[in-house]
């Protein structure tokens with residue numbers, strides 16, 4: 017292959033946090049694209065069952081020297097670092113744990129990657145580094161004003177990564193994810209069972225696992241008074257990682273990119289679509305504003321589209337919701353199987369989802 021920097025060999029990518037939500041979907045995307053995937057996870061919050069078949073799985077703390085030893089001598093073309101703690105609310109009461117997991121852990125992993133001769137890394141960052149920015153789409157040049165220890169630990173990690181790459185010659189793509197949602201279209205992976213974001217909540221309500229959905233404030237300065245978010249389908253985001261790694265492997269420069277679709281939906285719009293798609297109407301309650309909620313978080317994704325060979329395939333709120341609801345049915349069926357019973361009539365889906 018004339019333009020193949022791998023010289024025709026199967027390329028290898030190392031994923032940390034492979035047993036988590038985005039790591040497991042990204043492993044599927046790399047496997048589907050013909051890569052060999054080495055996946056590391058200490059299973060501290062992830063689940064072994066989330067690791068896709070075909071991944072060379074190593075159960076290990078990605079900070080440990082043991083990982084370095086186990087991978088010594090292997091040729092790894094790039095790494096993607098997902099492993100982290102991810103709950104904004106938890107980061108407020110446990111800031112040190114969040115700096116350890118999101119900042120210090122990256123430092124340890126970068127040193128291992130350097131010893132292993134890995135030339136390129138993709139890093140999972142977040143729109144939480146921006147904080148509240150008003151009602152315009154947010155570009156990568158917007159000021160970084162994180163409002164939580166989670167966001168600050170990720171921003172500090174971004175700075176360390178950038179400094180490390182300048183000093184070492186390693187190259188990086190830092191991806192700032194907006195709201196990640198949905199599940200694999202073939203039912204092979206989906207959001208974590210304990211996730212708490214809106215799409216997960218409405219999917220649980222739509223499948224009878226939750227009694228009601230609460231709107232946290234409807235007096236914001238938005239068209240319908242509820243907060244607006246840019247929801248990106250997790251399978252599209254997984255493909256962004258494949259494109260980012262290819263960018264680096266092909267000699268592309270270090271870069272920071274927003275990952276979103278460039279338009280948002282309000283809380284009320286998401287709930288209305290979930291109700292329309294569900295065969296189980298659920299009650300919706302109006303609650304107070306939650307302290308710290310940002311009002312309008314939508315990505316300007318022009319740089320992403322300009323830089324990577326990637327185009328969205330799932331930019332469709334109904335499709336995101338359908339895949340999330342389908343995943344709830346997978347979870348319900350799994351739980352029932354574990355308990356040795358068929359899914360209960362009240363919880364299981366009786367009719368196809370409305371289209």
Ligand SMILES: NC(=O)c1ccc[n+]([C@@H]2O[C@H](COP(=O)([O-])OP(=O)(O)OC[C@H]3O[C@@H](n4cnc5c(N)ncnc54)[C@H](O)[C@@H]3O)[C@@H](O)[C@H]2O)c1
Pocket residue numbers: 032033034035036037038039056057058059060061062063076077078079097098099100101102117121140141142143193194195196208
């Ligand atoms: N989920 C989102 O909406 C979202 C949004 C923005 C950014 N992110 C970022 O994306 C990344 C992945 O998020 P996710 O939703 O898949 O999280 P997740 O919690 O589902 O997955 C994280 C995985 O990392 C593993 N892990 C934690 N510490 C480890 C360690 N020391 N060694 C090895 N493995 C370890 C956990 O066991 C887990 O499987 C995180 O860095 C997160 O900050 C996620």
